[in-house]
Amino acid sequence: MSCDFLALALPGVQKLSPYVPGKPVDELARELNLDPAGIVKLASNENPLGPSPKALAAIQNELAELTRYPDGNGFVLKEALARHYNLNLEQITLGNGSNDILEMVAHAWLGPGLNAVFSAHAFAVYPIATQAVGAQGKVVPAKDWGHDLEALLAAIDDHTRVVFIANPNNPTGTWFGPQALEQFLQQVPSRVLVVLDEAYIEYAEGDELPDGMQFLAAYPNLLVSRTFSKAYGLAALRVGYAASSPEIAAVLNRVRQPFNVNSLALAAATAALEDVDYLQRSRQANTAGMQQLEVGLKALGLSWIPSRGNFIAVDFGRDAAPINQALLHQGVIVRPVAGYAMPSFLRVSIGTEQENARFLQALHEVLSQ
Numbered sequence: 001m002s003c004d005f006l007a008l009a010l011p012g013v014q015k016l017s018p019y020v021p022g023k024p025v026d027e028l029a030r031e032l033n034l035d036p037a038g039i040v041k042l043a044s045n046e047n048p049l050g051p052s053p054k055a056l057a058a059i060q061n062e063l064a065e066l067t068r069y070p071d072g073n074g075f076v077l078k079e080a081l082a083r084h085y086n087l088n089l090e091q092i093t094l095g096n097g098s099n100d101i102l103e104m105v106a107h108a109w110l111g112p113g114l115n116a117v118f119s120a121h122a123f124a125v126y127p128i129a130t131q132a133v134g135a136q137g138k139v140v141p142a143k144d145w146g147h148d149l150e151a152l153l154a155a156i157d158d159h160t161r162v163v164f165i166a167n168p169n170n171p172t173g174t175w176f177g178p179q180a181l182e183q184f185l186q187q188v189p190s191r192v193l194v195v196l197d198e199a200y201i202e203y204a205e206g207d208e209l210p211d212g213m214q215f216l217a218a219y220p221n222l223l224v225s226r227t228f229s230k231a232y233g234l235a236a237l238r239v240g241y242a243a244s245s246p247e248i249a250a251v252l253n254r255v256r257q258p259f260n261v262n263s264l265a266l267a268a269a270t271a272a273l274e275d276v277d278y279l280q281r282s283r284q285a286n287t288a289g290m291q292q293l294e295v296g297l298k299a300l301g302l303s304w305i306p307s308r309g310n311f312i313a314v315d316f317g318r319d320a321a322p323i324n325q326a327l328l329h330q331g332v333i334v335r336p337v338a339g340y341a342m343p344s345f346l347r348v349s350i351g352t353e354q355e356n357a358r359f360l361q362a363l364h365e366v367l368s369q
């Protein structure tokens, strides 16, 4: 006799759909019998520069120690982060990617009868982490595709434990400024944890976007999460971190898996953090690539949501699925975002100059078919 294990899952889990990642290059090559070398993937907001040579060297150094468990406290990386951001060690929590941080938050503070507030078109991991522990996700309509901070505030009720906000937001690329953040933090009840997801903050130029770290001292209910997956170019290694009050970090440490960040990731992230030159090149390449895409999209008569991330959501004004399919046949992988209630959009990650040009050329062909 077989059992309906879906029916036995938590109600919130029954309502989830699995996370859909960007299509891997080899998968598309197999499906359409294409040469993988000719495929361009602009679907997962990965860094087109390849990893920092310093990170690669650090990994080489670490290989001989693979039989040992990693340092479960991640001391060396935490110390580097503390120095870099002027934090105390006790304020830092390391994660197996910053997704791990988001899950730890859900495990520690959410559950049946409680809710997390977040925006429409927000990162898919917020509902997954929330519903997986039996809590409710309160989804607040967006304003001009971005976070409506006033509406998010208004949605907080007695059962709210967490608010998830990303700045810039993925997949929309929208952002808010320092004043808006300050006003928001002032009004959030101090018992509600604000998770400020800054996965793309290293791409920000100037002081247009707030640096969440600057608000930690005044707001002990703030957690800033960041990652080495994007501007630091280490997505495959899975390493991110949270900066928060020591009290919040101490709670996260209770639910953290003992060896959640592996030794190669710890070594590479420590080296990447010191590679200021690499980060600078990442930022410059992104700014140039964004401009290249905007010029190309404009020439094609298309519109998009202005973005401060390393990606751009392009609006086709009609169902984008057939356009996505046609691009795949051209060997170009971008990201459909119908699952984010944006069926007329495709999200395109900023690639190298050549990759961006390939995308624009393929899009030109597809639209003139």
Ligand SMILES: *Cc1c(COP(=O)(O)O)cnc(C)c1O
Pocket: 045, 096, 097, 098, 099, 100, 123, 166, 169, 170, 197, 199, 226, 227, 228, 229, 230, 235, 238, 239, 240
């Ligand atoms: C990519 C991304 C992350 C980072 O995920 P990792 O687990 O660190 O690779 C977090 N939040 C948002 C909004 C993202 O787009």
